[in-house]
Amino acid sequence: MSQTITNTEENYLKAIFHIQCYTGSDVNTNSLAAKMDTKASSTTDMIKKLANKNLVTYKKYQGVSLTDQGKSIAVDIIRKHRLWEVFLVDKLSFNWDDVHEIAEQLEHIVSGQLVDKLDSYLGFPSHDPHGDPIPSKNGDLVLHKKIMLSDLLIGESCVVVGVKDSSSSLLKYLDKNLVKLGSVIQIIDIEDFDQSVLVAIDEVEKNLSKEICKNLFVEKK
Numbered sequence: 205m206s207q208t209i210t211n212t213e214e215n216y217l218k219a220i221f222h223i224q225c226y227t228g229s230d231v232n233t234n235s236l237a238a239k240m241d242t243k244a245s246s247t248t249d250m251i252k253k254l255a256n257k258n259l260v261t262y263k264k265y266q267g268v269s270l271t272d273q274g275k276s277i278a279v280d281i282i283r284k285h286r287l288w289e290v291f292l293v294d295k296l297s298f299n300w301d302d303v304h305e306i307a308e309q310l311e312h313i314v315s316g317q318l319v320d321k322l323d324s325y326l327g328f329p330s331h332d333p334h335g336d337p338i339p340s341k342n343g344d345l346v347l348h349k350k351i352m353l354s355d356l357l358i359g360e361s362c363v364v365v366g367v368k369d370s371s372s373s374l375l376k377y378l379d380k381n382l383v384k385l386g387s388v389i390q391i392i393d394i395e396d397f398d399q400s401v402l403v404a405i406d407e408v409e410k411n412l413s414k415e416i417c418k419n420l421f422v423e424k425k
Contacts, residue, residue: 211312221278230267283339285311286332293333300333301375335366354417361390366421
């Protein structure tokens, strides 16, 4: 008989997966607590619950990692979340900065049949509106090594392929500055003082802060 997994437990599994993808190593309690915006003691209690369900492997002072079962659940949640984001943007005309919290609610829908039909209805999209890859029904998730806009040098050009931070405030800022997925950016100058960058975005000159450049995934042209 399959065990019951709560929405909160699913959120923790998803958070562990995201951190592991970014760091490539086991996740420490403090990093997970920060990601979940909760106390380290509460995070430790949840980790122990997940370990008792064989969803994570936990070693004190070393960190936590997902078991195969835990990873399967996390990837399934991510698939549902990103498909719902595509649906909200492409079919219901939501802005890309409005969909994350709604998808957070919809991702916990259990019906696999509904999600499969949603995937088919959307034409089996490969990426969500923020440029993140969507796992396949079989749980395959293709992760490409991405570079940040902040990694480029003067004179180099690139195409925006994703955002590291999908917070509403960042996405609204990008909209205001006409930055979107597919935008072509050329580095014109980099300010020595604060590392802000003068760029041409689709041939329109803009100044972008170092923080913004560290949150834009790009591919070199």
